[in-house]
Amino acid sequence: MARLYHTQQDCPVARSLDIIGDRWTLLVVRDLLRGRHRFNDLLESCEGISPNLLSARLKALGDAAIVERSFYSEHPPRAEYHLTEKGRALGPAIRAIFEWGERYEPRLERGVTTR
Amino acid sequence: MARLYHTQQDCPVARSLDIIGDRWTLLVVRDLLRGRHRFNDLLESCEGISPNLLSARLKALGDAAIVERSFYSEHPPRAEYHLTEKGRALGPAIRAIFEWGERYEPRLERGVTTR
Numbered sequence: 001m002a003r004l005y006h007t008q009q010d011c012p013v014a015r016s017l018d019i020i021g022d023r024w025t026l027l028v029v030r031d032l033l034r035g036r037h038r039f040n041d042l043l044e045s046c047e048g049i050s051p052n053l054l055s056a057r058l059k060a061l062g063d064a065a066i067v068e069r070s071f072y073s074e075h076p077p078r079a080e081y082h083l084t085e086k087g088r089a090l091g092p093a094i095r096a097i098f099e100w101g102e103r104y105e106p107r108l109e110r111g112v113t114t115r
Numbered sequence: 116m117a118r119l120y121h122t123q124q125d126c127p128v129a130r131s132l133d134i135i136g137d138r139w140t141l142l143v144v145r146d147l148l149r150g151r152h153r154f155n156d157l158l159e160s161c162e163g164i165s166p167n168l169l170s171a172r173l174k175a176l177g178d179a180a181i182v183e184r185s186f187y188s189e190h191p192p193r194a195e196y197h198l199t200e201k202g203r204a205l206g207p208a209i210r211a212i213f214e215w216g217e218r219y220e221p222r223l224e225r226g227v228t229t230r
Contacts, residue, residue, distance in 0.1 A: 008162045009223070012216030013145050013209060014138075019220060020212075021138030030128050047123045086219045093211035094128060097135075100208055101127030104201045105134060108124070 019064050020090065024049055026097070028057050029083070029090050032067065037080040061087070134179050135205065139164055141212070143172050144198070144205050147182065152195040176202070 008014035020026055024046065031045045043054055058081055061067035066087035069079050083090075123129035135141055139161065146160045158169055173196055176182035181202035184194050198205075 008142075011145075012213045012220065014142060014216075015220040015222070016212045016216030017138040017141060021141065023132040023136030026132060026136065027123075027129060030126075089215055089219060093208060093215055096208035096211045097131045098127045100204055101129075101131030104204060105127065105130040107130070 016093075019060075019066070020093075024053060024057050025061065026090075026094060028054065028061065029066065029087060030094050032081060032083045032087065033091060033094065037082060039079065039081070042081070066090070131208075134175075134181070135208075139168060139172050140176065141205075141209060143169065143176065144181065144202060145209050147196060147198045147202065148206060148209065152197060154194065154196070157196070181205070 020029070027046050027049070028042060031042050034045070036042050036045050039051075039054065039058075042058075043049065043051060046054065049057075058067060058069075061081075062069060064086075065084055067081050068084055069081055072078055072080050135144070142161050142164070143157060146157050149160070151157050151160050154166075154169065154173075157173075158164065158166060161169065164172075173182060173184075176196075177184060179201075180199055182196050183199055184196055187193055187195050
């Protein structure tokens, strides 16, 4: 990172974080990468997120062309969510965050570790 | 990412994002990686952050052992902030986010691009 940025807009990190810089957004992308595609599956695996918040995050991810919605049932309408190429390209960032967490933020529960 | 996680606590991504999952925290780490170490330099380069928010983020990063504070002047007291090994280990994640932003979130201003 040799360049100096005069405004946040000049910095690709800041531009990225404008889109993905909150906890839930990257957890939703994580779950989509892990093959969860339906609203209820995402709601369950993204533990602690509320339905309204998940809806809002999926909408924002759609607006950012990171997620595409398709319908697997017409009656009643049931949607699936899939990552676009741009969304799948977040894999390396999520992997790096995974590896950092595994190394430097071990589980707190007694007697159980992830390693 | 082959494992299934039953709780967020089981997932290293979620544990990491508990610490770094907001926009400003990673921007502060970015600037520390770029060699900004004094409060006012960080305030300036992390454009848009308020002094109170920067103080709070540096405190939280200290609590998480990502940042260490040292004093380069006693009278008046003046502090510098440096990344610990754990903090420097966020480099690959920030680099991945940088590369994603450079590729998929180009600058909005007319006639000027980062590539």
